[in-house]
Amino acid sequence: xxxxxxxxxxxxxxxxxLTPVRVIVAALRTAVVIVLTLVxxxxxxxxxxxxxxxxxLQDLISWLGTALxxxxxxxxxxxxxxxxxxVVRKRGQLPENKWNPRAGDLIxxxxxxxxxxxxxxxxxNPLFVLPVANAPPALxxxxxxxxxxxxxxxxxxxxxxxxxxxxxxxxxxxVIRGFRQVSLLEMISSTGNTPSAPSSASxxxxxxxxxxxxxxxxxxxxxxxxxxRGLLRFADVFNGASIPAKGYNIFLMCVRYDPPTVxxxxxxxxxxxxxxxxxxxxxxxxxxxSPQSISIRQLPLSESPSSQLFMxxxxxxxxxxxMLAEVCAVLIARMGKMKRIGFGWExxxxxxxxxxxxx
Numbered sequence: 001x002x003x004x005x006x007x008x009x010x011x012x013x014x015x016x017x018l019t020p021v022r023v024i025v026a027a028l029r030t031a032v033v034i035v036l037t038l039v040x041x042x043x044x045x046x047x048x049x050x051x052x053x054x055x056x057l058q059d060l061i062s063w064l065g066t067a068l069x070x071x072x073x074x075x076x077x078x079x080x081x082x083x084x085x086x087v088v089r090k091r092g093q094l095p096e097n098k099w100n101p102r103a104g105d106l107i108x109x110x111x112x113x114x115x116x117x118x119x120x121x122x123x124x125n126p127l128f129v130l131p132v133a134n135a136p137p138a139l140x141x142x143x144x145x146x147x148x149x150x151x152x153x154x155x156x157x158x159x160x161x162x163x164x165x166x167x168x169x170x171x172x173x174x175v176i177r178g179f180r181q182v183s184l185l186e187m188i189s190s191t192g193n194t195p196s197a198p199s200s201a202s203x204x205x206x207x208x209x210x211x212x213x214x215x216x217x218x219x220x221x222x223x224x225x226x227x228x229r230g231l232l233r234f235a236d237v238f239n240g241a242s243i244p245a246k247g248y249n250i251f252l253m254c255v256r257y258d259p260p261t262v263x264x265x266x267x268x269x270x271x272x273x274x275x276x277x278x279x280x281x282x283x284x285x286x287x288x289x290s291p292q293s294i295s296i297r298q299l300p301l302s303e304s305p306s307s308q309l310f311m312x313x314x315x316x317x318x319x320x321x322x323m324l325a326e327v328c329a330v331l332i333a334r335m336g337k338m339k340r341i342g343f344g345w346e347x348x349x350x351x352x353x354x355x356x357x358x359x
Contacts, residue, residue, distance in 0.1 A: 001226045001227055001229060001230045001232060001270075001341055001343055002226065002227060002270050002271065002343075002347075002348055002351045002352075002355075003227060003270070003271075004227060004266050004268065004269075004270055004271055005227055005228075005229070005259055005260050005266045005268065006260065006266070007259075007260040007261050007262050007264070007265070007266075008261075008262065010262055012262060015262050015263060018263070018289070021289070022287040022288075022289060023287065025286065025287065025289060026283050026284075026286035026287040027283075029076050029077060029078075029286035030279075030282055030283050030286050032073075032076045033073050033076055033077065033282060033286075036069050036072055036073045036076070037073075037185065039065070039069060040065050040066065040069045040070075040184070040185070041185065042065075043061055043064060043065030043069075044061065044062055044065040044066060044183070044184075045183070047061055047065075048061045048062055048065065055214075059214065062125065063125050066121050066122075066125050066184055067121060067122050067123075067124075067125045068122075070118045070119075070121040070122035070184070071122040073118055074115075074118055074119065074122060077115075077282070077285060077286055077292060078285075078286070078288055078290075078291055078292035079115070079119075079291075079292045079293075079294065080291050080292075081291075082119055082294055082296065083296070084098075084296045084297070084298055085295075085296070085297045085298070086098070086297075086298050086299075086300055087297045087298065087299060087300075087335045088300060088303070089299070089303050089331075089334070099124075099251055099298060099301070101124055101126070101216035101249065101251050102216065102249070103213055103214050103215055103216065104210050104211065104213050104216075104217070104247075104248045105216045105217070105248050105249045105250070105251060106210060106216070106217055106218075106219055106245075106248065106249070106250045106251065107120065107124065107126060107216050107217070107218045107219070107251045107253065108219050108220075108221060108250060108251070108252050108253075108328045108332070109218070109219075109220060109252070109253045109254065109255060109332070110220070110222060110226070110231055110232075110254055110255055110332055110336070110338070111191075111220040111222050111224065111225045111226070111255075112225050112226055112227070112228040112255055112256075112257060112267075112268040112269070112270070113191065113225060113228075113255075113257065113267055113268050113269040114187075114188045114191040114269055114278050114281075115257075115267055115269075115285075115294065116255045116294070116296070117184070117187050117188055117191065117218075118188070119294070119296070120218055121184050124215075124216050124218075125215060126215050126216040126217060126218045127181060127209070127213050127215050127216070127217045127218065128181070128182050128183070128184065128186075128187040128217075128218050129179040129180065129181055129182065129206065129209055129217060129218070129219060130179065130180050130182050130186075130187070130190055130195065130196070131176045131177075131178075131179055131195040131223050131235065131237060132176070132177045132178050132179065132180060132195055132196055132197070132198050132199075132203055133174045133175065133176050133177055133195040133197070133198075133223075133235075134174060134175070134177070134197060134198065135197055135349065136171050136172075136174050136346040136349050136350070137171075171344065171346035171347050171349075171350060172346070173233070173235060173236065173344060173346065174235075174346055175236070176195070176223075176235050176236060176237055177198050177203055178198075178203025178204055178205060179203065179204055179205065179206050179209060179237075180196075180201065180203065180204075181204070181209055188278065189277050189278070190272075190277075191225055191269050191272060191277065191278055192224065192225050192269050192270055192271055192272030192277065192278070193224065193272050193277075194223065194224050194345050194346075194348050194349045194352070195223050195224075195345060205239060206219065206237060206238065206239065207239070207241070210248065216251075219237060221234035221235055221237045221238075221325050221328060221329070222234060222235070222344075222345065223235050223237070223344075223345040224345040224348045225268065225269055225270050226268070226270055227266070227268045227270045228255075228256055228257045228267075228268040229339075230338060230339045230340070230341040230343075231329065231332065231333050231336075231338045231339065231340045231341065232341065232343055232344055232345065232348075233329075233340075233341070233342060233343060233344035233345075234322075234325040234326065234328065234329040235325065235344065235345065236321055236322035236325055237322070237325055238322050238324040238325050239322070240321075240322060240323075240324075241322075241324045243305050243310065243312050243323055243324055243327060244305060244306055244307055244308050244309075244310045245305060245306040245324075248306065249301060249304065249306045250304045250305050250306040250324075250328075251298070251299070251301065251304060252298070252299040252304055252305075252328060252331050252332055252335070253296060253297065253298045253299070253332075253335075254296070254297045254298075254332045254333075254335040254336030254338070255294065255295065255296055255336075256294075256295040256297075256336050256338070257294060257295070258293060258295075263288060263289065263290065264288050264290070264292075265284045265285055265287060265288060266284075267285060267292070267294070269281045271352070271355065272352075274356075295336075297335045297336055298335075299331060299335055303331075304331075305324060305327050305328065305331075312327060315327050315330050315331065316330060
């Protein structure tokens, strides 16, 4: 679930002919996005900081510098139109109105790329948080790739080749120590990374951030990105929050991307760059000459865990350490028709350590 999807290897003269054009278009698009990023930084972090004494003015500048510029960036990349689908779990229910998250509400989603971060910023101008946890211990039982052995089919008596692969060792979940409230730019640059280690900066619980927020709060319980082919294990990020939630609403959504093609690079960003992340992936995405597409499915508020009519035992029959995280994982997997896998961000940490060590 961590390797970037690759397109089929096909030799096409038309694709080769378009390569110089795609590079030029990608360079122009990337330059536009960089300019929009600089304008965003000046508006939000410079002018917005100077307007802190006047909160309504600061909120207006934050909206202009975030929501508006994020939409322009999506348009420059190729997302001319981003449709959303409201998924109803129970048959016979009438469709509801579109989402309208308010201050202090939670938006919970899977995480595959920085693109949905941009879309969320444009659509709802929310607050973003990143989890903080201790680095997981090294998995001593993980074998080297060279240890994969081949067993002929005749030896097994099945008539077909049997390949014994590396034993899949799942790490135990680490405790989430707290959260950091981050800016849009820091959230984008953190895409693909695993939770950072605790530092001298003060940590806050998700509930504390939510209560003091003047905007909706976005939470990615996977704590890192996948390649959009499966749903990672959700960390215990809600610290035993009650279900149904009281005093705030929980909005669930699922994001999926189409598999890459020869002319369409992968939109998921599971392996971060060590420097200027995700600039290289941005350039690759901008090489696509056709309009980009993204699948966003949302759950109606009446069927979310914050609905007072929500029945937990219909979704999760057995008790868990973090029932809200488990309920969100089940509902998001059903919405997106995604397979839940046992890997978590701890396994991603070990994978990145191994991946970068092989380079």
